[in-house]
Amino acid sequence: MELDGAARHPPKRRVPAAAPRMADPHPLFDDTSATGGGGTHPGRGYGVPPVAASSSSPYPPPASFLGEPVSSLAVAYGTSLANQGRDIVDRNLDRFIPVGRLKYYFAVDTVYVGRKLGLLIFPFVHQDWQVRYQQDAPVAPRFDVNAPDLYIPAMAFITYILVAGLALGTQNRFSPDSLGLQASSALAWLIVEVLAVLLSLYLVTVNTDLTTIDLLAFAGYKYVGMIIGLLSGLLFGRTGYYVVLSWCCLSIFVFMIRTLRLKLLSEAAAEGVLVRGAKNQLRMYLTMAIAAAQPLFMYWLTYHLLR
């Protein structure tokens, strides 16, 4: 009886804690978790030793200490400590990394990823580059192919490191720490690029709604072209590498210009009308510089892998 009571308590205590989190007012993702599943799974962790003990009767249950009244107090104390710890972590983590904003950048689906990859390789036909807004907030990436996301850059970065390892391996230049070296080198260049763009945006006093994470996403899009260039270089030799890399450089250049034009330049200049004035000229130069830095980085980060 006592064992059943101890088994029944944790599931009851878990469900009220889990329910408020499931009623999320911002449904970026489809909620596929059933309320029953969320309630019983953590409870099963507590309930397993007493339940198994009560079902196997002949020998003394291995975790009979969980049946004592003192241990139920300990279970309650441990649960409240864990809840407090989780609250503290949630609150403090939100100060350093905006977790809510990060979720927006990962709200993607397969159709979006396919379309975005096609856009990165062939941006010449796409007409409308404006991100659609919904009550002052930009629409999540899964609803608009123009919105920046962090899924493709993150996956492309990891794939680039793996392909770099593959390229080094086919030339017998591979060692485990070289993989880590490639990773930290690429990461360092990414950070340098984002900081340089931030600095130049500050100096030119552009009033834009580009956040740091947006810049990180745009800087990460070039890894897709780098991967394709590297793979074609491995398959078809240096000529294949140069041809495919120049195509990917050109497409990333056009992609960046068309995307940044809407964000950095004023309304009139973004339409394509030639607006005179020093400020607009400066912003145009800044857009061209940011877009031109992408092919440079793409070549810099891949040529030493295909020697």
Place this chain on the structure above:
Amino acid sequence: MAFTLYSLLQAALLIVNAVAVLHEERFLRHVGWGSDQGIGGFGEEPGIKAQLTNLIRSVRTVMRVPLIAVNSITIILLLLFG
């Protein structure tokens, strides 16, 4: 290209040190980058030079004390671990 995160940190520390060393009276004023030298009117948007001057002044003000700590730690670590 052995460009690790640690060398990035070292480069950043050296650059911030370089900015912190620029003296207001003895140097910046003579070049024309002093903090009180004609930083545009009110309605005008500040140009690049004004932004740079502001940036240098704010970096020097903000990073003065933390730089002491970070430099000391870096010196001790380099002495210990080479």
